[in-house]
Amino acid sequence: MDGLHTFGLFIGSLLANTLASLSGGGAGLIQFPLLIFLGLPFSVALATHKVASVALGLGAAIKYIRAGKLNRSMTAYVMIAGTLGVILGANAILFVPGRIAEAALGLLILGLGLYSLYQPGLGKAENSRRRDHKGLMLGSLGLAAIGIVNGSLTAGSGLFVTLFLIRWFGYDYRQAVALTLISVGLFWNGTGAVAMYAAGADIYWPWLPILIAGSLLGGYLGAHLAGRQSNRLIKRCFEALTFLIGAKLLFGL
Known part of the structure; x- marks a missing residue:
């Protein structure tokens, strides 16, 4: 890549991961299509995105640990509960046509946004x-069922986890986003990346340093913003991202 494309890749990654860190998921809305636009095949782009998105969870974890706001026991619970599903999903996606699955996921994510809105x-x-x-x-x-979605598709599983933690366990948006970012961003995505690589997916290593830098900085910045904003604003960001991701997956935008 030339300097302009390199800069564009970094900015796209930074923007995607900042929004995801603020809203509780959805980095793949921007980052994954950007990798395809720049020339990577679908499976290579997916595996590369999975590896890079681990830095999103790492950046958020650094911020929450420094702020003393990390619920360690619940983070471990979410991480462990979804791991098997992530591995199953990461292996299944290499053999299943993705378009119908993406459209169905798009409908579900739109439903999440509408549910939260109303x-x-x-x-x-x-x-x-x-x-x-x-x-x-x-x-x-x-959480194991959501893990399958995380392992197999490109965007949206973090949003499912965020809403699940709110609806099932009664967390507020700020708490749910923090748990999601670290459990899903750091551990689930890391597990999915390893599982895909072990199953034969290729990773485009030359772009990873740029993507990791954008993901790490975006994760930290989004966590910082989330800690300073109200649950109302975080809720609105969550809803906006669900509508954007749902439309993209459903209509292939």
Whole structure:
């Protein structure tokens, strides 16, 4: 790539990961199509995006750890609950045509945004529930199912986790976003990248330093902004991103 394309790749990655870090997911909305636009085949772009997006979770983790706002036990729970699903999804996507799956996922994500939009009080304040043994066991099944989506498709799984943590466990948006970024961004995406590579997917290594820099900085910046904003604003960002990602997946924009 020449200097202009390199700069564009960095800015695109920075923007995508800042928005994802603020909203709880969706970095693939910009970063993944950008890799295809710049010439990478679908499977190579997907695997490269997965590796780079690990830095999103790392950047957010650094910020939340420094701020003393990391719920370590719940982060570990979300990480472990979704891991098997991530591995299954990462292996399945290499053999399944993606267009129908992407359209179906687009409809689901649009539904998430509409649900949040028409639930004005959702996630604005913490309302602890289902955090006993039974609730955690049942919740792990939901997270494992979302893990399959994370491993197999390009964008949107973090948004599912964010809303699931709000609806099932009663977290507010700020808490749910923090848990999602570290569990999904750092651990699920890392697991998915390793699983795809082990299954034979190629990674375009020359672009990774640029993507990692944009993801790391974007993750930290988005986490910083999320910590300073109200749950109401984070909720609106979440809804806007669900509509954009849902439309992209559904209509192939």
